[in-house]
Each structure stands twice: as C-alpha cells, then as structure tokens.
Amino acid sequence: xQTIHQWPVAEIKAVGSPLSLGCTIxxxxxxxxxxxxxxxxxxxxxxxYSITVGQVESVVQLNLSASRPKDDQFILSTEKLLLSxxxxxxxxxxxxxxxxxxxxxxxxxxxxx
Amino acid sequence: SQWxxxxxxxxxxxxxxxxxxxxxxxxxxTVVQWYxxxxxxxxxxxxxxxxxxxxxxxxxxxxxxxxSSQSSSLSITGTLATDTAVYFCATDSSGSWQLIFGSGTQxxxxx
Numbered sequence: 001x002q003t004i005h006q007w008p009v010a011e012i013k014a015v016g017s018p019l020s021l022g023c024t025i026x027x028x029x030x031x032x033x034x035x036x037x038x039x040x041x042x043x044x045x046x047x048x049y050s051i052t053v054g055q056v057e058s059v060v061q062l063n064l065s066a067s068r069p070k071d072d073q074f075i076l077s078t079e080k081l082l083l084s085x086x087x088x089x090x091x092x093x094x095x096x097x098x099x100x101x102x103x104x105x106x107x108x109x110x111x112x113x
Numbered sequence: 114s115q116w117x118x119x120x121x122x123x124x125x126x127x128x129x130x131x132x133x134x135x136x137x138x139x140x141x142x143t144v145v146q147w148y149x150x151x152x153x154x155x156x157x158x159x160x161x162x163x164x165x166x167x168x169x170x171x172x173x174x175x176x177x178x179x180x181s182s183q184s185s186s187l188s189i190t191g192t193l194a195t196d197t198a199v200y201f202c203a204t205d206s207s208g209s210w211q212l213i214f215g216s217g218t219q220x221x222x223x224x
Contacts, residue, residue: 034212043201044156044214051210059211090155101146102212104155 002027004105006091012111016080021108023074023091031093033074034102035066038088050074086112123219130192134200134218137184142204145178145185146212151198159200160187194224 005024013019025031035047048066050056056066063082067075074091088109092102126132138145144163148156160176162169162185169176175188185202202215 032210043216046211046213049210057210092155100144101158101161104157107153107155109153 002093002103004091004093004103006089006105006108008108009106010109010111012113013081015083015112019076019078019081019085019110021076021089021110023076023105025072025074025093028072028093028095030071031095033068034092034094035074035076036090036092036104037062038090038107040087042087044090048076081112083112086110123221125221125223126192128192128194128222128224130222131188131190132192132220133186133188134202134220135184135186136202136215137182138202138204138215139183140206142206144205145176146203146205147174147176147185147187148201148203148214149198150201150217156201189220192220192222194222196220196222 003026007022033050036044037047038044046059047062047064048056048058050068053068053071056068064076064078069075076089088107090107091105094100094102124132142164144161146161147159149159150156160169160171160174162176162178164180167178173190177186187200189196197220199217199219201217203212206213
C-alpha cells in the first residue's frame with residue numbers, strides 16, 4: 001500500500017526566516033508529485049508539479065521553490081518567509097496526469113508571525 | 114479563473130436528509146472530480162466523472178456533469194454526521210497537469 005508522509009506536522013516561523021517542508025511517498029515508483037497551498041477557510045491552489053526526479057514546474061509564483069531530489073521525495077522551500085505564506089501545505093501524488101485521482105498527504109500547518 | 118459562479122457556501126442539514134452541491138466552470142475540462150476534506154486533513158477523492166459521462170454513482174453519492182452548461186453537481190443521499198466536511202469540485206484545465214479546485218461547500222450534518 002502507498003503511504004504519503006509530510007513533515008513537519010506544524011511550524012511557527014518568523015517573517016524573513018527560511019522554510020523547508022518535506023514530503024515522502026512510499027510504495028509507488030515514479031509518481032507524479034504536487035504541492036498545494038490552502039489559506040484558512042479557502043480552496044486549494046496548486047503550486048508545483050513534478051513528473052520526474054530533478055524536474056519541477058511552477059504553477060503560480062508565491063516566492064516559493066520546490067525540488068525533487070529523489071524519486072519519492074518532494075521539498076518545498078523559501079529563503080524568506082512572508083506573512084502571506086501562512087496556511088496549510090499539502091503534498092499529493094498521482095499515477096498519471098491531473099485528470100486522474102490525486103492522493104493527498106496529511107498536510108503541514110504553517111503560521112508566519 | 115477556471116471557475117464561474119462562486120460555489121463557496123455553507124449548508125447545514127439534519128442527519129438522514131439528502132443534499133446536492135453545485136459548481137460551474139468556465140473552460141473545457143476532460144474530467145470533474147469531487148473531493149471531500151475533513152477538518153485538519155488532506156482532501157480525498159470521492160468520485161470522478163468524465164466529459165463523456167452525464168452521471169456517475171458510488172454508494173450514496175451521485176455526480177452529474179452537464180458539459181453544455183459547464184456545470185456539475187454532487188448529491189449525497191441519507192446523510193450521516195460523518196459526512197460533515199468541505200466538498201470541492203476540481204477540473205483539470207483541459208488535460209493539463211494543473212488541477213483547479215473550486216471554492217468549496219462546507220457541509221454540516223447534525224445528528
């Protein structure tokens with residue numbers, strides 16, 4: 001069975017500080033990977049997607065970057081956090097293009113003060 | 114935005130009642146997916162309906178798709194308190210890698 005793990009579960013960070021969020025998928029080879037951001041009470045906004053190791057495409061510009069250093073790992077980061085980065089970050093994977101089901105992780109709650 | 118009318122709303126019903134949630138979209142999509150997100154969790158797909166299908170059923174769920182009006186609905190029959198969640202519809206922006214979510218409907222089912 002496939003499992004998706006995100007870390008950390010929650011973070012409280014200061015404006016201007018760096019950030020690194022991680023996501024690992026086990027039990028599935030070469031998945032398509034996605035990062036989403038969700039404001040409190042809001043909808044999900046896709047940020048990045050990756051279909052292979054080392055290749056990441058940006059969907060929206062939010063002063064964030066993403067990398068895929070391993071087949072089963074997806075990293076979201078920034079060097080300088082903004083207040084607007086607060087929210088819920090979700091990692092997801094799929095077998096094929098987004099036209100198919102995406103499986104979401106448990107998420108990371110980020111609060112920027 | 115891919116989405117037409119704002120579909121963010123809050124519905125509160127009694128357990129056992131039926132409910133229908135609607136959404137509309139602006140541009141062509143190959144599929145409409147419905148996801149459910151419980152508080153503090155990641156979303157989970159409930160049902161996927163393709164552009165060549167008009168209706169799809171799964172247990173107590175029924176999804177419809179009207180490509181002529183670019184709208185979709187999700188119905189739940191015999192709701193349970195455990196159906197309390199936010200329900201999102203999502204389209205694939207014409208088969209691209211981007212999945213676009215609607216604003217969501219907060220459904221509260223009271224026991």
